[in-house]
Amino acid sequence: MGEGNFMRKTYVAFVAAIALIPLALWAQGQRTDEMPGMSSDVSAHAMHSMEERHMDMGPHMKMTNLRELKPGDQEKADQIVQAARKTADKYENYKTAVADGYKIFMPDLPQKQYHFTNYWYAFQAGTQFNPEHxxxxxxxxxxxxxxxxxxxxxxxxxxxxxxxxxxxxxxxAQWHAHVNLCVPPADKKRDAWGPNAKFGLAGSIATKTECEAAGGKFISQIFGWMVHVYPFEQDQASIWSVERQAHGHMD
Structure with missing residues (x-):
């Protein structure tokens, strides 16, 4: 392959990867003017807030309600866990995941759980559910x-x-969503960190009125709905652990 062809293909691949970011956000119902990219200040701030401290399922996290068990529910859930185990076995080595298109989200931000995200699968999840993706x-x-x-x-x-x-x-399973984010203005970013934070997903501000009064930008829900599956655990409560989902984002 000539150097010119290689450079053109590399450029096309780069543009395609960048293009998938807003598509993935659109698929999850996120306005791209609110979330211009996964590496944006708002996105970084949200992730840092989620890692800052445990929020006890407070005003910044919304959960789905548990329903009564119906015939077929357990079997369907078991199939999803089996698919998760198959995926986990395939990507036990993170380098294999990277080679298959998964990209680490905010690698320089210390996190309890690091999300390696496939933006094409995120786009697909906007319209269909594939337990193997x-x-x-x-x-x-x-x-x-x-x-x-x-x-x-x-x-x-x-x-x-x-x-x-x-x-x-x-x-x-209970799905969760991160809600009521007040992004601080440039001159108040310090008020987003620490045990007495006012802004962010760990902050005391949780309404649009309070946020606008403080000069912040209010986002009612950041990202789409999410659910974690821990397929290596041995019991249902641990496989679908709500507490672990929360701590994984917020401790």
Whole structure:
């Protein structure tokens, strides 16, 4: 292959990768003027806020309601767990995931769980559910290596609970969404960190009125619906752990 052809193909691949970012956000129901890119200040701020401290399912996290178990629910959930195990076995080595198109989200931000995201799968999840194509792979970092612990599926933020139930039974799993984010103005970024934070997903401000009065930018829901699956666990409560989902984002 000539150098010119190589450069053209590299450029096309780069443009395609960049183009998928707003498509993935659109698929999850996120306005691109609110979230111009996964590496934007707002996105980085949201992730840092989620890692800052535990929020006890407070005003910044919304959960779906548990439903009564219906015939077929457990079998359907078991099939999703089996698919997650198959995916986890394939991507035990994070380098394989990277080679297959998964990109680490905010690699320089210390996190309890690192999300390796496939933006094409995120785009697909906007209209259909494929248990073998999780939007993100969840890894814990150990030194310079990563250990895979689970997968994350997503759905558009405008999805109803009935629609989420069609993907994964709500009698088994609870989806979560990050809500009521007040992004601080440039001169108040310090007020987004620490135990007495006012802004961010760990802050005391949780309404549009309070946010605008403080000079911030209010986002009612950032990202779409999410649910984690920890397929290596041995019991249902641990496989679909709500507490672990919350701590994974926020500790």
């Amino acid at each position: 999780p939007t993100s792979l969840l890894y814990e970092k150990h030194g310079e290596d990563y250990k895979l612990i689970g997968v994350m599926h997503t759905a558009p933020k405008y999805a109803t609970e009935d629609q989420l139930n069609e993907r994964i039974p709500l009698s088994i």
